[in-house]
Amino acid sequence: MSAARHVAVIGAGPAGLSAAHAALAAGARVTLVDSAEQPGGQYHRMLPAAYAAEHPERLHHDWPAFERRRRRVLAHPRCTWMPDSAVWMLEPPAPEPAGPPRVHLLCGGPADGSGRARRTLDADAVVLAVGAHDRVLPFPGWDLPGVFTAGAAQALAKGERVVVGDRVVVAGTGPFLLPVAASLLEAGSRVLEVLEAAGPATLARGWGRRPWELVPHTGKAGELAGYVALLARHRVRYRLGRTVVEARGEGRVEEVVTARLRPDWSVVPGSARTVPVDAVCVGHGFSPQLELPLAAGCVLRGEVAGGPPGAFVRVDDDQRTSVPGVFAAGEITGIAGAPAARAEGAVAGWAAAGGDPAARPLRALRRSRDAGRAFAERLARAHPVGAAWSGWLRAETVVCRCEGTDYGALCAAVTDRAGSAARVTKLTTRAGLGPCQGRVCGPTVAELTARLAGAPPDGEPHEGLPPAGPHRRPVAQPIRLGELAAPSAPTDERESSHE
Amino acid sequence: MNGTRAVVLGAGILGAACARELALAGLEVTVLDRGGAAAATTAHGEGNILLSDKGPGAELELARLSRRLWPEVLARVADRSAAGARAARAAEWDAKGGIVVATTRPGAEALTAFAAAQRGAGVRADALTGRELLSAEPFVTPDHTAAFHYPEDAQVQPAGAAAALLADALAAGATLRTGWEVLSGIVRRGRLAGVRTVRGEVMADVFVNAAGPWAGTLSARLGAPIGVSPRRGDVLVTTPLPPTVFHKVYDADYVGAVGSSEEELQTSAVVESTRAGSVLIGSSRRRAGFDDRLRPEALSAVAAKALRLFPSLAGVPVMRAYGGFRPYVPDHLPVIGADPRLPGLWHAGGHEGAGIGLSVGTGRLLRELVLGEPTALDATPFRVDRPAVLGDPEESRPATTGRQKEGA
Ligand SMILES: Cc1cc2nc3c(=O)[nH]c(=O)nc-3n(C[C@H](O)[C@H](O)[C@H](O)COP(=O)(O)OP(=O)(O)OC[C@H]3O[C@@H](n4cnc5c(N)ncnc54)[C@H](O)[C@@H]3O)c2cc1C
Ligand SMILES: Cc1cc2nc3c(=O)[nH]c(=O)nc-3n(C[C@H](O)[C@H](O)[C@H](O)COP(=O)(O)OP(=O)(O)OC[C@H]3O[C@@H](n4cnc5c(N)ncnc54)[C@H](O)[C@@H]3O)c2cc1C
Numbered sequence: 039m040s041a042a043r044h045v046a047v048i049g050a051g052p053a054g055l056s057a058a059h060a061a062l063a064a065g066a067r068v069t070l071v072d073s074a075e076q077p078g079g080q081y082h083r084m085l086p087a088a089y090a091a092e093h094p095e096r097l098h099h100d101w102p103a104f105e106r107r108r109r110r111v112l113a114h115p116r117c118t119w120m121p122d123s124a125v126w127m128l129e130p131p132a133p134e135p136a137g138p139p140r141v142h143l144l145c146g147g148p149a150d151g152s153g154r155a156r157r158t159l160d161a162d163a164v165v166l167a168v169g170a171h172d173r174v175l176p177f178p179g180w181d182l183p184g185v186f187t188a189g190a191a192q193a194l195a196k197g198e199r200v201v202v203g204d205r206v207v208v209a210g211t212g213p214f215l216l217p218v219a220a221s222l223l224e225a226g227s228r229v230l231e232v233l234e235a236a237g238p239a240t241l242a243r244g245w246g247r248r249p250w251e252l253v254p255h256t257g258k259a260g261e262l263a264g265y266v267a268l269l270a271r272h273r274v275r276y277r278l279g280r281t282v283v284e285a286r287g288e289g290r291v292e293e294v295v296t297a298r299l300r301p302d303w304s305v306v307p308g309s310a311r312t313v314p315v316d317a318v319c320v321g322h323g324f325s326p327q328l329e330l331p332l333a334a335g336c337v338l339r340g341e342v343a344g345g346p347p348g349a350f351v352r353v354d355d356d357q358r359t360s361v362p363g364v365f366a367a368g369e370i371t372g373i374a375g376a377p378a379a380r381a382e383g384a385v386a387g388w389a390a391a392g393g394d395p396a397a398r399p400l401r402a403l404r405r406s407r408d409a410g411r412a413f414a415e416r417l418a419r420a421h422p423v424g425a426a427w428s429g430w431l432r433a434e435t436v437v438c439r440c441e442g443t444d445y446g447a448l449c450a451a452v453t454d455r456a457g458s459a460a461r462v463t464k465l466t467t468r469a470g471l472g473p474c475q476g477r478v479c480g481p482t483v484a485e486l487t488a489r490l491a492g493a494p495p496d497g498e499p500h501e502g503l504p505p506a507g508p509h510r511r512p513v514a515q516p517i518r519l520g521e522l523a524a525p526s527a528p529t530d531e532r533e534s535s536h537e
Numbered sequence: 538m539n540g541t542r543a544v545v546l547g548a549g550i551l552g553a554a555c556a557r558e559l560a561l562a563g564l565e566v567t568v569l570d571r572g573g574a575a576a577a578t579t580a581h582g583e584g585n586i587l588l589s590d591k592g593p594g595a596e597l598e599l600a601r602l603s604r605r606l607w608p609e610v611l612a613r614v615a616d617r618s619a620a621g622a623r624a625a626r627a628a629e630w631d632a633k634g635g636i637v638v639a640t641t642r643p644g645a646e647a648l649t650a651f652a653a654a655q656r657g658a659g660v661r662a663d664a665l666t667g668r669e670l671l672s673a674e675p676f677v678t679p680d681h682t683a684a685f686h687y688p689e690d691a692q693v694q695p696a697g698a699a700a701a702l703l704a705d706a707l708a709a710g711a712t713l714r715t716g717w718e719v720l721s722g723i724v725r726r727g728r729l730a731g732v733r734t735v736r737g738e739v740m741a742d743v744f745v746n747a748a749g750p751w752a753g754t755l756s757a758r759l760g761a762p763i764g765v766s767p768r769r770g771d772v773l774v775t776t777p778l779p780p781t782v783f784h785k786v787y788d789a790d791y792v793g794a795v796g797s798s799e800e801e802l803q804t805s806a807v808v809e810s811t812r813a814g815s816v817l818i819g820s821s822r823r824r825a826g827f828d829d830r831l832r833p834e835a836l837s838a839v840a841a842k843a844l845r846l847f848p849s850l851a852g853v854p855v856m857r858a859y860g861g862f863r864p865y866v867p868d869h870l871p872v873i874g875a876d877p878r879l880p881g882l883w884h885a886g887g888h889e890g891a892g893i894g895l896s897v898g899t900g901r902l903l904r905e906l907v908l909g910e911p912t913a914l915d916a917t918p919f920r921v922d923r924p925a926v927l928g929d930p931e932e933s934r935p936a937t938t939g940r941q942k943e944g945a
Contacts, residue, residue, distance in 0.1 A: 127831070130830060455704070455707055457575065457624070457703075459572070459573025459576035461581075462574070462699075462700055465697060466694070472777070472813075475856055475857060501827045502826075503829065503861065504829055512858060512859075513855060513858045516776065517854065517855050519773075519843060519850050519853050519854075520844065520851030522837050522840040522855060523844050524837075526837070
């Protein structure tokens with residue numbers, strides 16, 4: 039195996055781990071990189087302790103498989119595992135001919151540690167599996183203490199067993215709200231209600247007439263049923279077509295205003311209701327982490343019709359992106375949960391390693407990947423973000439929390455003839471320029487500006503100046519000046535650990 | 538000049554400054570841009586307005602004129618209306634002053650001599666003792682060998698400044714058309730009489746090429762090519778910090794620097810903080826066409842330079858980097874004036890790393906030239922008809938030194 043292909047896998051979540059596994063099986067040499075200390079990604083990172091207690095059956099069903107895969111991959115003689123290694127930049131070889139980028143890493147510690155070393159990694163193929171993070175739309179009061187993103191609330195509840203509140207409302211859209219509510223209950227919070235913004239008609243249309251055809255493939259049916267039963271046991275109301283449109287309180291959230299929504303998410307007049315709470319958890323779907331795919335030059339695919347805004351990485355049947363040698367898998371190609379991410383990862387890893395396209399096991403993997411894709415599409419259609427949500431905003435509602443930019447300032451900037459180009463409004467309103475670099479508000483601000491401006495104001499992109507997009511972050515992870523100033527070294531495989 | 542139609546090609550800060558002057562002079566002005574206003578180079582650089590980096594000569598004179606004009610112009614923009622006042626505020630004018638620091642013996646000597654020459658030309662340049670330097674910039678390196686304070690150095694937020702100039706032009710009657718790419722010229726009786734754009738023809742008496750780093754391409758489309766090409770620069774932005782850098786601080790390395798190949802990567806560091814608390818560090822210089830890739834090694838070199846000035850910034854995270862293309866002319870002087878080959882065509886560009894600072898002076902000069910008025914300063918060094926612009930760029934290496942920074 040002297041000339042084995044070298045595959046770099048970025049992200050060791052369900053998709054990346056499975057890509058590494060498949061690439062090793064296909065005979066490649068693999069370097070698996072994750073900024074976290076442990077593989078597992080969003081999904082497995084929080085499983086063990088929290089789930090062990092309440093759900094032994096799920097633990098036995100899911101966790102051992104993960105454990106096995108993890109051990110097999112990390113202990114494999116052809117695998118180099120690089121934990122605590124953040125990819126801060128991808129450097130494409132040249133505009134022409136395109137190929138896999140040089141991977142620039144910061145190795146040896148968490149982001150707030152000091153003195154991480156700069157390394158470079160050149161591989162024959164790169165699999166991007168960097169996942170997504172949860173999205174939250176702004177509404178008046180969303181910046182009050184006591185308002186959590188659903189993901190953060192779940193992490194607190196599951197990871198640290200924090201009781202986020204004694205009167206909690208969970209609101210937003212998507213099946214993800216259910217496990218969040220479940221985790222809150224398990225950690226000891228009292229959940230008053232779970233509000234799903236999608237109405238029954240939208241849900242029915244999205245899932246289609248025979249949703250059960252899809253569900254078994256993705257292993258979701260039992261899971262969701264379990265959550266519903268759990269909510270019922272705790273007498274948590276689950277309401278459709280209603281959401282939180284405002285949070286109020288002195289210094290922290292004390293009450294929320296909920297309202298019935300039309301399918302476009304405009305508020306039904308007279309339907310507002312005030313609910314005293316001490317915490318509220320909101321989630322409006324997921325934003326894929328597109329900075330690395332964009333840095334590699336990957337073409338994105340458009341929005342799913344009626345689906346959430348924002349695009350995903352375009353991939354073909356082998357999970358190839360538009361850039362030769364670059365593959366994508368997991369939530370950056372569509373949101374469908376961990377099993378779908380695993381299936382995609384396997385196909386990507388096999389193809390990246392140059393594995394036999396006619397191999398038998400690949401057929402089953404493709405099938406389950408296709409089921410995952412179909413699931414993603416239905417999920418997006420059943421839980422669209424209605425365009426009229428901006429009707430909840432007031433002039434003084436903050437849209438960019440890092441910089442404190444409010445909706446009024448955004449409206450003023452966009453409608454100013456001389457300064458309405460996206461790049462210019464960004465510089466004048468500062469929306470998206472703060473420490474999170476638009477990871478939270480980027481898609482929201484892009485959506486609002488596009489709507490306020492009517493037509494795309496920027497015309498053709500300028501030669502050499504990439505269009506201002508909500509996901510373009512060539513510096514994908516913050517890097518300290520001292521780390522940047524130090525020279526970088528090629529990754530030396532012998533130094534890295536084989537766990 | 539009532540009834541004279543002028544079309545400004547390009548809505549960057551140079552186009553905005555020219556449009557404003559021409560509109561205020563009563564011309565009927567249209568600004569065309571293929572993209573959005575102020576969104577190209579002008580929104581991809583920094584906003585240093587420097588006298589400190591310029592040795593005696595034509596560019597320094599243009600810089601001094603511009604430095605005088607900036608506060609006046611912004612005050613007039615603000616006086617026009619409430620919207621004008623908002624626009625002027627968004628320019629974020631800040632006359633914070635610059636400090637140039639040498640860190641080697643030869644550097645100190647060169648800087649001292651350079652400052653003396655500048656003083657001779659009317660620039661304020663005050664030598665700082667070690668103690669004065671530390672009280673002005675407490676976090677600067679203890680390893681300094683000389684430092685000068687330039688109280689006239691200032692900064693703006695460049696895209697906001699350009700938008701303010703453009704808004705004033707519009708208020709004075711100019712028209713802005715974005716998404717109008719200019720494809721070719723319409724020449725009648727030897728004169729540029731119109732341009733063809735993706736959206737139709739536009740006829741006028743005066744055309745101003747203000748296409749920034751694309752001025753070379755655009756002029757070629759119009760049949761009168763000039764030697765303006767892109768020179769890439771990258772800027773680092775840190776997360777917001779408590780006040781750490783109080784002036785524009787930069788190293789004196791550039792002083793007397795001559796002759797290194799223009800294609801090679803060159804770096805220098807101008808360190809400054811913005812109103813939002815971030816520190817901006819610029820920048821590199823590279824001739825690589827319109828290659829949009831950020832190069833980690835270029836960023837690394839810029840970071841190293843910055844740390845030489847401010848070692849205590851080593852732990853500060855860079856959260857963003859961006860780059861743009863300076864409009865580069867081999868003799869490092871802008872091109873301002875009529876094109877002798879094609880009547881009706883004027884140029885206002887090629888300011889390389891100083892176009893933000895020099896924009897208002899350039900707009901004023903261009904108006905005076907177009908109207909045939911006496912000019913505020915001698916415009917012949919900027920004429921179109923010179924070897925670096927029309928001839929073989931290899932034969933037109935810089936004649937002056939001390940013009941290696943931008944304003945970065
Ligand atoms: C809070 C939360 C709860 C969820 N609960 C469920 C559930 O109950 N059931 C279910 O089916 N799904 C659930 N999901 C969805 C599930 O987690 C995802 O479908 C799955 O994790 C996606 O896998 P992935 O490999 O694409 O991405 P991820 O799991 O997100 O993995 C991406 C990995 O890439 C790494 N990474 C990212 N950027 C970089 C970089 N620049 N450098 C180095 N490494 C990087 C990250 O550290 C991470 O380990 C949940 C998601 C979240 C956020
Ligand atoms: C990294 C960096 C740092 C800098 N720092 C400073 C600094 O600190 N201080 C300073 O003074 N300067 C600085 N500069 C330089 C300054 O940014 C430029 O000199 C200035 O912005 C140039 O402005 P412009 O209007 O000529 O060009 P641009 O802003 O590029 O405007 C040209 C316009 O022409 C349009 N155009 C091009 N072709 C066509 C066509 N065919 N049809 C229609 N429209 C067309 C473009 O769309 C564009 O909008 C820096 C530059 C860089 C890259």
